[in-house]
Amino acid sequence: xxxxxxxxxxxxxxxxxxxxxxxxxxxxxxxxxxxxxxxxxxxxxxxxxxxxxxxxxxxxxxxxxxxxxxxxxxxxxxxxxxxxxxxxxxxxxxxxxxxxxxxxxxxxxxxxxxxxxxxxxxxxxxxxxxxxxxxxxxxxxxxxxxxxxxxxxxxxxxxxxxxxxxxxxxxxxxxxxxxxxxxxxxxxxxxxxxxxxxxxxxxxxxxxxxxxxxxxxxxxxxxxxxxxxxxxxxxxxxxxxxxxxxxxxxxxxxxxxxxxxxxxxxxxxxxxxxxxxxxxxxxxxxxxxxxxxxxxxxxxxxxxxxxxxxxxxxxxxxxxxxxxxxxxxxxxxxxxxxxxxxxxxxxxxxxxxxxxxxxxxxxxxxxxxxxxxxxxxxxxxxxxxxxxxxxxxxxxxxxxxxxxxxxxxxxxxxxxxxxxxxxxxxxxxxxxxxxxxxxxx
Ligand code: MG
Ligand code: MG
Numbered sequence: 001x002x003x004x005x006x007x008x009x010x011x012x013x014x015x016x017x018x019x020x021x022x023x024x025x026x027x028x029x030x031x032x033x034x035x036x037x038x039x040x041x042x043x044x045x046x047x048x049x050x051x052x053x054x055x056x057x058x059x060x061x062x063x064x065x066x067x068x069x070x071x072x073x074x075x076x077x078x079x080x081x082x083x084x085x086x087x088x089x090x091x092x093x094x095x096x097x098x099x100x101x102x103x104x105x106x107x108x109x110x111x112x113x114x115x116x117x118x119x120x121x122x123x124x125x126x127x128x129x130x131x132x133x134x135x136x137x138x139x140x141x142x143x144x145x146x147x148x149x150x151x152x153x154x155x156x157x158x159x160x161x162x163x164x165x166x167x168x169x170x171x172x173x174x175x176x177x178x179x180x181x182x183x184x185x186x187x188x189x190x191x192x193x194x195x196x197x198x199x200x201x202x203x204x205x206x207x208x209x210x211x212x213x214x215x216x217x218x219x220x221x222x223x224x225x226x227x228x229x230x231x232x233x234x235x236x237x238x239x240x241x242x243x244x245x246x247x248x249x250x251x252x253x254x255x256x257x258x259x260x261x262x263x264x265x266x267x268x269x270x271x272x273x274x275x276x277x278x279x280x281x282x283x284x285x286x287x288x289x290x291x292x293x294x295x296x297x298x299x300x301x302x303x304x305x306x307x308x309x310x311x312x313x314x315x316x317x318x319x320x321x322x323x324x325x326x327x328x329x330x331x332x333x334x335x336x337x338x339x340x341x342x343x344x345x346x347x348x349x350x351x352x353x354x355x356x357x358x359x360x361x362x363x364x365x366x367x368x369x370x371x372x373x374x375x376x377x378x379x380x381x382x383x384x385x386x387x388x389x390x391x392x393x394x395x396x397x398x399x400x401x402x403x404x405x406x407x408x409x410x411x412x413x414x415x416x417x418x419x420x421x422x423x424x425x426x427x428x429x430x431x432x433x434x435x436x437x438x439x440x441x
Contacts, residue, residue, distance in 0.1 A: 005183070019067075025064065028062070032060075064117075076102065078092070127145055194215040196431075208250075211233050234260075240389040257277060271428075301315070347397060
């Protein structure tokens with residue numbers, strides 16, 4: 001099985017993409033190998049746009065989408081089969097595999113791209129190519145474009161435009177097919193299990209990294225390729241550093257442990273879950289008060305996910321619950337509406353409540369189109385992840401109370417992955433528990 005999704009899914013995506021391109025030809029390059037150090041490379045990970053349209057998991061490839069041609073609308077340039085290279089670096093599909101397994105109408109060795117690109121683009125009404133990201137392919141595209149501009153006056157055709165393929169493609173990627181949702185469910189299931197395991201093993205005296213090891217071992221045991229992103233295993237005040245990934249401290253009794261970790265099933269379908277619990281099994285009064293508040297905000301925000309709603313509305317719901325609660329706890333003073341308007345809570349809650357989830361963990365797709373927030377539709381998937389982070393890293397806004405030391409060093413986030421359905425939502429990560437009772441032991 002060359003791809004994680006049936007070949008028909010990729011074929012349908014290409015058909016939709018070709019239709020939306022109108023008469024414009026698209027050039028979508030694969031990702032290159034990236035050097036880690038010396039002659040070692042990072043494990044290969046395909047360009048998500050290229051993967052979305054092809055399912056082809058090799059570097060040194062370029063996909064052409066040519067709606068202006070009758071017979072060869074999907075052309076792949078790929079690394080040619082070569083025994084020596086395959087002995088060192090592994091199997092390649094080659095041009096025959098590109099046609100037989102990946103549905104290309106035609107395939108050529110990547111070495112022929114410079115000679116052939118101009119000809120393939122001839123007759124298109126424009127070229128869709130993402131400038132600034134593909135330094136090897138970009139000069140070839142610009143050269144082909146230049147040649148077409150040179151020919152335009154004589155051919156009598158209007159000059160070609162160079163446009164970005166991203167808006168079209170990312171709009172398509174925002175809506176997940178049933179088969180994609182199935183893979184996301186599996187990534188979320190494995191990720192949720194790892195969080196349950198982590199809570200069972202975490203105890204004072206262990207290091208954050210030992211807990212990280214339990215989580216990541218479970219990902220791989222369950223068949224996932226690895227982590228979707230650098231796992232955050234943050235005890236106590238470390239949880240107030242949003243992108244903490246050192247994971248090198250000891251776990252202390254009396255502190256909370258925040259874990260933000262998810263597996264990547266096959267490099268392209270990811271879970272993204274955060275849970276926070278007391279390391280010694282019991283919340284302190286302050287920890288419990290803030291945990292209950294974040295949980296209330298998170299549950300209200302999850303309930304605000306549904307068709308016709310917006311990510312902005314989900315965020316607004318979480319912020320309102322948090323601000324009301326922080327006022328009751330004396331961590332904010334003033335009118336709720338004014339506090340929200342002025343952002344007077346941002347020293348305690350400084351990030352948005354979620355992001356699209358898909359092939360990329362922070363997936364592509366617009367949140368607003370001009371003045372209008374994008375409305376949620378069935379098939380869209382987003383995270384819902386409010387939190388509170390009480391430390392003195394950020395200044396307390398003027399007019400707000402200084403933070404009593406008893407609150408400091410408490411960082412809490414609760415994050416679920418939520419798919420929009422026809423009538424509401426499906427919490428893909430529901431099997432990771434989050435009630436106060438479940439967090440204690
Ligand atoms: Mg996360
Ligand atoms: Mg997230």
